[in-house]
Amino acid sequence: MSGSADTASVGATKAEFPEVPFAILNADGSCDPEYRELIDDADVVRVLQTLWLNRVIDQRFLKLQRQGRLGFYMTSTGEEATTIGAAYCLRDDDPIFLTYRELGALLWRGVPLEMLMNQLIGNGQDVNKGRQMPIHFCFRDWAVPSISSPVGTQLPHACGFGYASRLRGTAQVPLAFLGEGTASQGDFHTALNFAGVFRTPCVFVIRNNGYAISTPESQQTASESLAIRASGYGFPGIRIDGNDFLAVINAMGQAVERARGGGGPTLVEALTYRIGAHSTADDPSVYRSADEPERWRALDPLERLTAHARWRGLFSEEDERAWRESCEARISALVTACEAWPPPPLETLFQDVLRDPGLQLRRQRDRYLAYLRVREPDAHEVP
């Protein structure tokens, strides 16, 4: 391994990744015929349906949170071309290391809506046993590891998983999402550096949506782009229009293929915009003008993919209306059903810290149960 940083090797690294266009979709929804083959008609419809489902869930859960029926929620409105498009390029067993704004990736992967709802509500049916805030998903059967709130911690995990995949010969390619703010974290640097050194199969996707809560990108980095940082780690970085579904799957498809073929990691910076607030605890009117999100609505990935579908003669206004209504009905029915489940049993509070609870935790649990026996004699089954 050479320690030199000569420009030729940086140049060679850049050349490893084929030139990809920043954007593919034209304003009228058309595209160059060579890119039409990136996705067939049936998938265009499925993606649009997933995007609509994503919007309906976001709107519905935002309302539930405002009604006090949900502790917290985070929408991904405006960023779905990136989240769905990146997942679109994966094999079903490729792990997706998520942050808290990629519901679309889970919907595309096919995680059942009921399982998502159970997590958001934190009821006793949640496979995560109601242990995390809404949006902090984990669905192992769908190759979705656990989301945590400290940002960037998932990046070295993706690198390590890629290493394991290569050593064990499973050919899985981990995908890790991050926001542009997270590119300021130490874990971003260490993960990309380790991925470069060990040439691990993995793809890092930055959703550059302009803001980390209130802080604009200009306060995160003095670099002209985030994508160019990849050359400092010895692998390619590319920047694309993250609201252009075809541009996303074109770049992502090549990055995933490259990783699976032993070519190593790729950094993809997808330029997009967070139309909504950071979370239900945020008020964006304090830090950005009202017309800014409106300007971005013109670049809404849903509008653009819809225009593309119409250009192909797909997904008419009538199809759209029918699908949206069916989504709304499905979600309403599911929310009612999922809200009816009881919370996780008390005993789960004390489980899964280690495989078996240690002596100290057993004593704490027993003391708490002794208290409950006095305070609420009939409420809890004592195991």
Added chain:
Amino acid sequence: MSESKSMNMIGALNQALDLYLERETNAVILGEDVGHFGGVFRVTAGLQEKYGVERVMDAPLAEAGIAGMAVGMALGGLEPIIEIQFADFIFPAIDQIVNELAKYRYRSGAQYAPKVVVRTPYGGGIRGGHYHSQSPEAHFVHTPGLRVVFPSNPYMAKGLLLAALECPDPVIFFEPKRIYRASQGDVPLEYYTVPLDRAWTMRHGEDATLVAWGAMVPICLEAAALAEGEGYDIEVIDLASLAPYDSATVERSVTRTGRLLVVHEAPQTCGFGAELVAGVQDVVFPYLEAPLRRLGGFDTPFPYTLESHYMPSADRILFELRELIDY
């Protein structure tokens, strides 16, 4: 009967790693200088040569990256064993250890349970100053989701490390570097484990109980031998596992002796001794002949020139014991 051989703790730890890598092909070692060089303390010597660069890896110099990559490796089906070169350097990795490794099983509803063993040399007495001497165990004991283990001699080192490697839980394995070479003993050459989360009575006695772990165990045994010369009969317990810890063994002992002195190197305030005396007093309170007492390091950064004043010594332990016995 199995063959055994006299060796130091480094040899015993190296054997444990060798046996485990041989048995479990998904086990890998990652750390700074652990590969070709065999580790700055030589604990991984010869392993890269035997198991290859893919399984015994020199990592870039970034503890957070080592810990974070290990979590991902474990999620991907490997059994990473990482070395943090000195426990003093574990702090850059603390987010990955505390917020990720420790919480993963719980927060995922046990869908995932990444198993990582973090080996790290700790402790003073080697003239290492602030940054090659600390004993940061309390941080990790205070983090639900981790096991914290300390060997005190070569036999325990090999058996506890193999048990840690087999254990489905993440383990922080603190190695007492001061006695890496000084501690010598007979170690079976075969594969064996020493159970985790139980304490070991190293010496029986009736007048007072000393509890310690790691490098303070031999110091306490030395103090007990000195006390014997003064007519005191001291029990010495090697706690070995601090999380979870075997308070039952300590409680049984103190119920008999009526006196407890906990000895550790870490700063006394909020050190593990504080937990131990609070944890056992609930049970031993009616049997006490003297206050429960701790002897820890001072609440100062670890010193350099005056290190010998900082480290609990056999003579200071004896001084405290006399006061407790005459209370």
